[in-house]
Amino acid sequence: MDKKKIFLVSLGHLSCDINGGALPAILPFLITAYGFDYQAAAGVMFAFSCLSSIIQPAFGYLSDKLSKPWFIPVGVLLAWGGLASIGFLHGPVPSRGRAFRQ
Numbered sequence: 001m002d003k004k005k006i007f008l009v010s011l012g013h014l015s016c017d018i019n020g021g022a023l024p025a026i027l028p029f030l031i032t033a034y035g036f037d038y039q040a041a042a043g044v045m046f047a048f049s050c051l052s053s054i055i056q057p058a059f060g061y062l063s064d065k066l067s068k069p070w071f072i073p074v075g076v077l078l079a080w081g082g083l084a085s086i087g088f089l090h091g092p093v094p095s096r097g098r099a100f101r102q
Helices: 003-034 038-066 071-088 096-100
Strands: none
Touching (some): 003 038, 003 071, 038 071
16 A cells, blocks of 8 residues: 555545635625625535536546546646635626526
8 A cells, every 4th residue: 555645645635625615714705805695605605516526526537547646736736726716806707697687
């Protein structure tokens, strides 16, 4: 058993789990800064939950089939980069649901 690889995989998993837990923690700041209503805040969490439920198994399957060791650090960097990019928002992102609401 290669303990170094198991440690690295565990560290990557921990990092992504912390990232997932950080989104609900910053939602109050997004609501205050950008004027999100409850529907928009719930939509952000719903999109995060749905996308992670689809993307995680898909990338898990790809990493099992392709066996590329760089998938772990790239996944962690993408997860943290996505969360960090929230700081560069200039306003709420328009969604299709808001376009049809009157």
